[in-house]
Structure formats: structure tokens, C-alpha cells
Amino acid sequence: MKIQAHLRSREPGRSRRNGVMAPEVAQAIRAGIFQGEYRPGDPLPEMHLAAKFGVSQAVVREALSGLAHTGLVRRFPNKGTYVTSLTPAEIGELVRVRLLLETAAWIDAAANATSKDLQCLTERLGAMEAAVAAGDYDGVARADLEFHREIWRISGDSTIARILDQVTAPLFAFVSVRRHQRRDDLSTIIAEHREIVRLLGKGDRREIERLARAQIERSYGAFVPPNLPVLSFRAGGAGRA
Incomplete structure (x- = not known):
């Protein structure tokens, strides 16, 4: 080396x-x-x-x-x-927690975000875009994590931010290694995150909940067996998907 x-x-x-x-x-x-x-x-x-x-x-x-x-x-x-090593069941557990708390953080961030905050998120997105262009799976995961940490900061809820950091950091890292091994296509990630910034600026709670769920399903569906009830309840209330 x-x-x-x-x-x-x-x-x-x-x-x-x-x-x-x-x-x-x-x-x-x-x-x-x-x-x-x-x-x-x-x-x-x-x-x-x-x-x-x-x-x-x-x-x-x-x-x-x-x-x-x-x-x-x-x-x-x-x-x-x-x-870091995670079993499919562990990934499922982490994703369930992340879905609930991430959605809550996005909703709070939408209520709090200033134009400066949205500009900061756009800059974080630029770092992610550079990593995607370079085919740097680890760089994408790190930039993605920093993007979401910025949203958690904007939410103003330090407890949610702390728990999400504990849950999401190993999840992002482990999945990024798996994606690197599989040579997954990273091209869609930028458009998805631009949509997050747009909806945070718009402040539409229903659309934010929809996007959070859709993005998490796309991100982790390939890593969890279909029989595991990873996304069996929606943020804000129980109910089958």
C-alpha cells in the first residue's frame, strides 16, 4: 500500500x-x-x-x-x-428508527430553515456531487452523512440529532461498502437530495413524509429481505405500508 x-x-x-x-x-x-x-x-x-x-x-x-x-x-x-458489520435484521431495525426520526427532523427543519440554511445544504450537496462524479463510494457516504447532519442541526432538536447520528453513521458506512462491492449506480442520489432541499424550502409536511419514506425504501430495500417488516409503519402513526 x-x-x-x-x-x-x-x-x-x-x-x-x-x-x-x-x-x-x-x-x-x-x-x-x-x-x-x-x-x-x-x-x-x-x-x-x-x-x-x-x-x-x-x-x-x-x-x-x-x-x-x-x-x-x-x-x-x-x-x-x-x-462495522450489520446483519439484514440489524439494518432493518436501524432503518425503522431512522424513518421515524429522520421524518420528524425534516419536518422541524422545514419550519426552521432560513435561506442561509438552504444554501449550506446546497453546498453540502456539491460535495456529494463531486464524490459521485469521482465514483468515490466512501466519499459519497461521508458527504451524504454531513448533508443529513446539517438537516438535523437545522431541526433544532439535539436529542433527535444525537440518536440519528448513532443510528445513521454505521448504517451509511456499512451500506456504502456493500454498494462499492456491488458497483451500484450512484447517479440518482443527487436528484434525490436536491428534492430534499426543495421540499425543506417549500415546507410541505405531507410531501416531506412521502419523500422520506420513498428515499429510505430506495436506499435500503436491496439490503433487507422482503419478509422483514422494515417499513411496516409510517412516521407519525402505526399502519401497514
Whole structure:
């Protein structure tokens, strides 16, 4: 791996002090995940990675912390760090929670959004568009997550934002790895997110609920067996789809 050789060629003391190396180590691990070197569920022991990249465990710990923020890895107290792995049933559970809370966040964001907020979302969309053009599945997932984090911020509900972050980050990351493996077409994602911005500006609650459900069905339908009741109730009330 080219980045590994690059890491070993750096001046260790200076790099570790100023934190330059942690993002590079994170990028190397991220690349390893998408290239299949580290598979879903694999452990990522700090000591092993520190020896592999020729850096301190503190640098590896910082890199893994950043990857956990994006959802690519999950950290468990007293157990270690693992590449994110989700069963179809777990995906179904996360999607059900996300549908309810995401819809509520979109409705609140529509009520609160200023023209500056909508412009910020459009800029986030630009980052996603660049990643799609580059065929960067990981970049798309990260830009997509930041786009939705911005909506959660605009909603003004910090509790919903915190729960959605916990639910959505690993979901986005795991599905992005699967999409990369399948070479899924990413071309429709930009139009879908432009429609989100348009409806938030319009403030039509019924249309927002419809779009949230339709987008989540399209995003995760391929990853959940049809017999699982992933979308068996609508946001705002119970009822079969």
C-alpha cells in the first residue's frame, strides 16, 4: 500500500506531535476496508496497526476515533474496535428508527430553515456531487452523512440529532461498502437530495413524509429481505405500508 510506505518515510517525532499522521492512517485503514483487506466484523487492534504503519498507538487511536465518527468502525469498551458489520435484521431495525426520526427532523427543519440554511445544504450537496462524479463510494457516504447532519442541526432538536447520528453513521458506512462491492449506480442520489432541499424550502409536511419514506425504501430495500417488516409503519402513526 503506497500510503503505508509514505507513512514510514515521514519524520516520526514531528508527525506524531502535530497530528499530521492520524488522518493518513485513517485513510489507509479506510482504503483497506473498501478494498477488502479489512472485512465487516474484523478486529482492528491498535498495537498491530501501530506496528504495521510505523506509528504510535496514540496516532492509531486518533485515526480509529475519526473513522468511528463516520461509522466505518465501531468501538466497544474493553473489547476494541471492529469494522462495522450489520446483519439484514440489524439494518432493518436501524432503518425503522431512522424513518421515524429522520421524518420528524425534516419536518422541524422545514419550519426552521432560513435561506442561509438552504444554501449550506446546497453546498453540502456539491460535495456529494463531486464524490459521485469521482465514483468515490466512501466519499459519497461521508458527504451524504454531513448533508443529513446539517438537516438535523437545522431541526433544532439535539436529542433527535444525537440518536440519528448513532443510528445513521454505521448504517451509511456499512451500506456504502456493500454498494462499492456491488458497483451500484450512484447517479440518482443527487436528484434525490436536491428534492430534499426543495421540499425543506417549500415546507410541505405531507410531501416531506412521502419523500422520506420513498428515499429510505430506495436506499435500503436491496439490503433487507422482503419478509422483514422494515417499513411496516409510517412516521407519525402505526399502519401497514
